Amino acid sequence: MAKSAEAFRSIGEVAKLVGVAPHVLRYWETQFTLLRPMKRGDGRRYYRPADIALAAGICELLRDQGLTIRGARKRISDDKGQAVRSLGTSRLLRLREPMSPPVTVDWLTRLTDLGRRLRHIAPRDARWQAARPAAMRLARVMTRNS
Secondary structure (H helix, E strand, C coil): CCCCCCCCCHHHHHHHHHHHCCHHHHHHHCCCCCCCECCCCCCEEEEEEEHHHHHHHHHHHHHCCCHHHHHHHHHHCCCCCHHHHHHHHHHHHHHHHHCCCCHHHHHHHHHHHHHHHHHHHHCCCHHHHHHHHHHHHHHHHHHHHC
């Protein structure tokens, strides 16, 4: 069962979502004062959804846009991190979207059946010659993602 979007997340979960190591998140906490996860008495960190969005936005600024920590701090201080949070939210949505449809046994079965049918059509047929490159590309992509 998956957690709701409003649930608090551990540092390991946030690290996977954002795409960085947990020690990087701990370092960012020392560098960015707005990134303050809730800490329990035993020292465990729990990130709120706003903290997760901010961490993802910081990752976008530092890694993807190439800003320095000082530049990212300035960008955060401009509007108390709202723009960086929205940048982080869009980054999280982009990371969640699959790059291609998941390959299932059903897809592979359909692809195999399609290949068998195409082989039995007259290979000199113009439709076969037109459809073959696209079918071959699809087969390579689908098997690479399995």
